[in-house]
Amino acid sequence: MSEKIHLLIEQCEAVCREAALRAGASEAAATALARASVAADAEGNHAVGMAHLSLYLDALREGRIDGKAVPEIGRPLPAVVHVDARGGTAHLGFDLAYEKLVEAARSFGIAVFAQKNAFTCGSLGYFVQRLAEDGLVALAATNGPRLMTVSGAREPVYCTNPLAFAAPMPDGDMLLIDQATSPTAFAKVRSAAGRGEEIPEGWAVDAEGRPTTSAAEAVKGALVAFGGSRGANIALMVEILAAGLTGANWSLDAPSISEGDRSPRTGLFVIAIEPSAFGQDFPERLRTHAGRLAAKGVHVPGRTKAAARLRARQEGLSVPRHLFEKIEAWGRS
Known part of the structure; x- marks a missing residue:
């Protein structure tokens, strides 16, 4: 097992921020990226946490992310x-x-947040989780370069096009759903390929369109939509929200996030809802109902992550030493 070192959240963010600065990010961009990366690790989502940061660092260095870009913020309607x-x-x-x-x-x-012309966002749950911590119910959708094929297609046509949903409960607890329209996130397949591991049957096809359990072959091929045409339909709905409405690139048109020097220019679409508009007792009602479901053996997603985030804020994180040293080396390069 890899040796680990224990660090406070602030220490993890500092080393990630310094690495992003050295890779070409502005202070604001580096801070935002570091915060999101460490937040994923804090809730146990390591595939898109600090281990995923190297994807962003390479993209900054090679031009797929403009680290000095200043976003343009418009308000075409009061709630948009x-x-x-x-x-x-x-x-x-x-x-x-x-x-x-x-x-x-x-x-x-x-209210709606609609963003175009961005690099892919890593953990989509991060965006709705922040809104739920402020007492709002939130739904998010995002797209990226094509990585997933569907029945009837001969090539990838969508990204994994995830959806995320969060709703607040009292005392920092929350319901949080973050799932791709493929059986798993591409980051997890890429991570498995790096370790030379197999993946479950039904997750992916190789470059020739044949089902494969080799993560390395899956990276060369494509993931498949879960649930056949039903998963494909959800991926299309996400594509329309995240790319169609925002004005971002469709997945078919988005350049690679790991090669070249062009931004994928993909989209992020977030809906934020004030639950008190419908009554004052929503968080407590949700907690009570979540407890009833749990008592019947139902997994209520997000509660374990909320507890992990709280624990990480209080106690810090255990980070593989080799990963910390790799990011720290970026900060010195």
């Missing part, structure tokens, strides 16, 4: 915040527009 990331990270645009989004949701009961 429209952001052009201008080839930068998804996280910075969201950070800069966050207060406007929350204020609009509180004023009108519902």
Whole structure:
């Protein structure tokens, strides 16, 4: 087992921020990226946490992310915040527009954040989780370069096109769903390929369209939509929200996130809802209902992650030493 070192959240964010700065990010972009990366590790989502940061660092260095981009924030309607990331990270645009989004949701009961021309966002749950921590119900959709095929297609046509949903409960607890329209996230397949591991049957096809359990072959081929045409339909709905409405690249047109020097210019679409517009007792009602479901053996997603985040904030994180040293080396390069 890899040796681990124990660090406070602030220490993890500092080393990630320094690495992003050295790779070409502005102070604001580096801070946003570091915060999101460490937040994923804090809830146990390591595939898109600090281990995933090297994807962003390479993209900054090689031009797929414009680290100096300043997002353009518009307000075409009172309850709509429209952001052009201008080839930068998804996280910075969201950070800069966050207060406007929350204020609009509180004023009108519902508000929309729509962003185009950004790099892919890593953990989609991060965006809705932040809104739930501020007492809002949130739904998010995002797309990226094509990685997933569907029945009847001969090639990848969509990204994994995830959906995320979060709803607040009292005392920092929350319901949080974050899932791709493929059986798993591509980051997990890429991570398995790096370790030379197999993946479960039914997750992917190889470059020739044949089912495969080799993660390395899956990376060369494509993931498949879960649930056949039903999963494909959900992926299409996500594509229309995240790319169609925002004005971002369709997945078919998005350049690679791991090669070349062009931004994928993909989209992020977030709906924020003020639950008090419908009554004052929503968080408590949800907690009670979640308890009833749990008593019947139902897994209520997000509660374990919420507890992990709280524990990480209080106690810090255990990080593989080799990973910490790799990121720290980026910060010195």
